[in-house]
Amino acid sequence: MRRQIVLDTETTGLNARNGDRIIEIGAVELLNRKLTGNNFHMYINPERDSEEGALAVHGLTTEFLSDKPKFAEIAEAFCTYVKDAEIIIHNAPFDVGFLNAELARMNLPSFSDQCPAITDTLVLAKELHPGKRNSLDALCGRYEISNSHRKLHGALLDAELLADVFLAMSRGQNSFEIDMADDDAPKVQEFVASDQPVGEITVLAAVDDELNEHETLLNGLDKQIRDKCIWHTTA
Structure with missing residues (x-):
């Protein structure tokens, strides 16, 4: 059974090397290209404030995050959840860089080592739609996936939207059969010997x-x- 995890994170800023931290992880599971409802979602206390620009994007304040678990407290559950799955991320180097940094603080194997099968939907989108905008919002519009409820970025919501986008982008023809209502069925001409x-x-x-x-x-x-x-x- 093919297991895929569609994953997104929110962070205090844009640069893990400068000490920015993960504040939210959202992930949804696909089995054989179907959502299972087995999701992973955690808010995380980053032990620092978010940059002003990042706060405007996700809206997760220091006060809201102050009583949430630290990454070290959720790391084992998270690593167990993603184990042996193909990971699907939009702009994967960003999220993977932050996950690697968090795990390095605990002297644990990097996310890249634990989950070597990573699909970057941004790369896939650029291959399919060269020269076009390929943000998550743009792809939702292109594939007619409703994101009207997305006022701020949220890791779980974005993972759910990305799962729909990924399934639409990677959809292939699985059968020669064509389902038609009786009224729409093609008429077969009868031939007399x-x-x-x-x-x-x-x-x-x-x-x-x-x-x-x-x-x-x-x-x-x-x-x-x-x-x-x-x-x-x-x-």
Whole structure:
């Protein structure tokens, strides 16, 4: 069973190397591309104030966070939750850098070592939509995912939105079957057998150039859905 964790963090500022800390972690679980409801969400006391710009983004005040657990108190539960999963993050270097810094303070293996399978949806979006805005808000608009309730950034809310965006971006055709209502079903023309002889049927085989073009197209589909498309899996 393929387990994926869509993850987001909020922080006191933009630079973990300058001592900024994680103040919120939100994550949702996907099993076989379906949300399970097994979420991870924690507010964290960073033991410092948020920068003014960051506070305007997430709205989590020092007073609100003062009675929340410190990262060291939630680290074990968090590492257990993400273990052996593929991690999906938008702009992964930012969040991974902060997680690595927090774990380094505890002399624990880095997040990168504990979770080597990391998919960056920002990289994926840039491949699919070169030259376009690929922020989470922009992608929600592009894939018609409602984010009207997103007034401030929140790690769990953003992880939920990102999960919907990721599923939309990586959606492939899983079946040749087409579900249609009876009224929309195509009409099948009936043919009556005839005694007249049927002419010789001519079969034109694809030439090498056409076969190569077809394989290039299928490989492109594989890359877009980050898996094998149905024409490869049924070949």
